[in-house]
Amino acid sequence: MPPTDRPTDEPGPPTTSLYDVLHRRRDVRAEFTGEPIPEEVLRRVLTAAHSAPSVGLSQPWDYVLVRDESTRRSFREHVLAERDTFDAQLSGERAETFSRIKVEGIMESTLCVAVTYDPQRGAPEVLGRHAIADAGLYSVCLAIQNLWLAATAENLGVGWVSFYREEFLQQLLNIPATVRPVAWLCLGPVHELAEAPDLERHGWRSRTPLEERVHHDSYGRGGDR
Numbered sequence: 001m002p003p004t005d006r007p008t009d010e011p012g013p014p015t016t017s018l019y020d021v022l023h024r025r026r027d028v029r030a031e032f033t034g035e036p037i038p039e040e041v042l043r044r045v046l047t048a049a050h051s052a053p054s055v056g057l058s059q060p061w062d063y064v065l066v067r068d069e070s071t072r073r074s075f076r077e078h079v080l081a082e083r084d085t086f087d088a089q090l091s092g093e094r095a096e097t098f099s100r101i102k103v104e105g106i107m108e109s110t111l112c113v114a115v116t117y118d119p120q121r122g123a124p125e126v127l128g129r130h131a132i133a134d135a136g137l138y139s140v141c142l143a144i145q146n147l148w149l150a151a152t153a154e155n156l157g158v159g160w161v162s163f164y165r166e167e168f169l170q171q172l173l174n175i176p177a178t179v180r181p182v183a184w185l186c187l188g189p190v191h192e193l194a195e196a197p198d199l200e201r202h203g204w205r206s207r208t209p210l211e212e213r214v215h216h217d218s219y220g221r222g223g224d225r
């Protein structure tokens with residue numbers, strides 16, 4: 001039910017400012033509590049995802065809610081094997097740092113959500129996609145970001161897991177061959193949202209100052225030039 005249809009006696013979403021939510025949002029792996037998510041909260045979070053902008057109003061996304069423990073366990077085993085594949089490419093300090101980094105909270109989270117992209121949705125006349133095929137994929141990512149921010153506003157954590165092969169996930173969840181899995185999201189209540197990204201805390205990589213990413217009139221031209 002969209003928030004505007006909510007009966008007045010039902011508690012609404014926490015009233016947090018957009019900027020507060022943007023800056024509190026974190027990718028979560030270790031902080032999930034596993035507590036249940038109230039149905040109305042889940043509905044609000046999915047409604048937020050579903051109200052994202054999409055190229056040609058194609059709304060090319062779907063959400064597979066994965067609660068089943070054995071499905072999650074199978075996926076986790078696959079993810080850990082892919083973690084090993086990545087690990088095998090590292091050496092020295094990178095390997096040592098990576099060994100301390102947890103890349104998923106699949107079993108600890110309350111619910112997992114696989115988000116998919118169907119390029120056939122609204123095709124062939126998808127308005128705005130004729131020159132940029134990826135515009136459909138961008139739309140799905142916007143839905144994911146809406147979900148992530150709404151979950152943060154609800155004091156839930158989200159963890160995006162991308163250590164998987166798309167074909168594996170298609171088979172595991174019976175996703176048709178023409179539909180592309182875009183994300184596996186772990187979702188649920190958390191002990192806390194960390195102040196800094198995990199990768200920064202573990203010394204893998206640091207955030208860059210905005211000034212380094214803003215260009216003036218031409219790519220590569222900073223503000224002081």
Ligand SMILES: Cc1cc2nc3c(=O)[nH]c(=O)nc-3n(C[C@H](O)[C@H](O)[C@H](O)COP(=O)(O)O)c2cc1C
Pocket residue numbers: 025026027028029102103104160161162163196197198199200
């Ligand atoms: C497309 C995408 C894929 C990601 N895949 C993973 C992943 O497989 N495992 C993981 O631990 N974090 C993953 N992340 C989370 C990023 O590491 C995280 O967003 C980044 O370090 C910044 O931290 P923050 O989200 O807490 O600000 C992913 C994020 C994105 C946007």
